[in-house]
Structure formats: C-alpha cells, structure tokens
Amino acid sequence: xxxxxxxxxxxxxxxxxxxxxxAASGRTSSSFLMGWFRQAPGKEREFxxxxxxxxxxxxxxxxxxxxxxxxRDNAKxxxxxxxxxxxxxxxxxxxxxAKDTWVITSNRDDYDYWGQGTRVTVSS
Numbered sequence: 001x002x003x004x005x006x007x008x009x010x011x012x013x014x015x016x017x018x019x020x021x022x023a024a025s026g027r028t029s030s031s032f033l034m035g036w037f038r039q040a041p042g043k044e045r046e047f048x049x050x051x052x053x054x055x056x057x058x059x060x061x062x063x064x065x066x067x068x069x070x071x072r073d074n075a076k077x078x079x080x081x082x083x084x085x086x087x088x089x090x091x092x093x094x095x096x097x098a099k100d101t102w103v104i105t106s107n108r109d110d111y112d113y114w115g116q117g118t119r120v121t122v123s124s
Contacts, residue, residue: 001026001027001113002024002025002026002027002032002098002112002113003024003025003026003113004022004023004024004096004097004098004113004114004115005022005023005025005115005116006020006021006022006094006095006096006115006116006117006118007020007021007023007118008020008021008118009093009094009118009119009120010119010120010121011121011122011123012086012120012121012122012123013086013122013123014086014087014088014122014123014124015085015086016086016122017082017083017084017085017086018083018086018120019080019081019082019083020036020080020081020083020094020096020118020120021078021079021080022034022036022078022079022080022081022096022115023076023077023078024077024078024079024098025077027100030053030054030074030077031053031100032053032098032099032100032101032113033050033051033052033053033098033099033100033101033102033103033104033105034050034051034070034072034079034096034097034098035047035048035049035050035051035096035097035098035099035105035106035111036048036049036050036070036079036081036094036095036096036097037094037095037096037097037108038090038092038093038094038095038120039092039093039095039117040089040091040092043092045095045108046061046108047061047106047107047108048060048061048064048068048081048094049061049064049068049069049070049081050070050104050105050106051070051071051072051079051104052102052104053102054074055071055072055074057104058070058104059104059106061106063089064083064090067083067084067085067086068081068082068083068084069081069082069084070082079096081094081096083120086120086122087122088122088123088124089122090120090122091120091121091122092119092120093117093118093119093120094117094118094119094120095114095115095116095117095118096114096115097111097112097113097114097115098111098112098113098114099111099112099113100112
C-alpha cells in the first residue's frame with residue numbers, strides 16, 4: 001500500500017505561482033510512476049503531469065506545458081508540481097497518483113493509488 005498526501009494548494013491571483021507537494025509513505029515510492037491530475041467543478045478529472053521512477057522522463061498536458069514543472073525527490077518520498085503563470089482555468093482540486101510501473105501514462109484508470117487532493121483557486 002502507498003499513502004499519498006498533497007499539500008500546497010490555496011488561493012492565488014492570475015499570473016501567480018504555487019508549488020504543490022505530494023508526500024508518499026508505505027511501499028518504496030521511488031519505484032512508482034507519479035502523476036498529478038486535476039478536477040475542476042463540473043468536469044472530469046484530467047491528467048496534468050507525470051514523472052517516471054528516476055525522474056528521467058516527464059509528460060504534460062498541452063495546456064500546462066511551459067508553465068508547470070513536475071519533479072521528485074526520492075530521498076524525501078515527495079513529488080512536486082511547480083505551477084507558474086497560473087490562469088483562472090487552472091482552478092481545480094489537484095490530486096497526486098502512483099503506479100508501480102516503468103511506463104509513463106496519462107490515463108487516470110492506470111493509476112492504483114490516489115491522494116485526497118488539494119484545492120487550487122486562481123482569481124482573475
């Protein structure tokens with residue numbers, strides 16, 4: 001089992017920045033693919049970013065490329081999502097997810113473990 005706990009959400013003005021953290025505990029998190037997803041009110045949960053076990057590969061949804069950066073510190077069992085140039089349409093509950101695999105995937109159904117989420121609100 002893996003337990004994931006997100007933090008770092010909050011209210012920020014458009015153009016601002018936030019860094020989300022996802023702390024993992026349980027099985028060795030360094031063996032997991034880690035992803036960030038978000039769900040805006042009334043919308044489906046969507047993929048935001050993912051990072052492979054060693055951090056060598058990343059993937060982003062087109063709408064955040066160049067603005068968001070995913071990273072991980074396996075020594076701290078923590079994954080980060082640095083969000084710059086935030087827009088009102090980035091407002092959502094952001095959740096991290098984990099899967100024991102080498103293969104990067106953006107499909108939410110592929111992930112086995114989920115955190116409770118942290119809310120990000122971007123005001124215009």
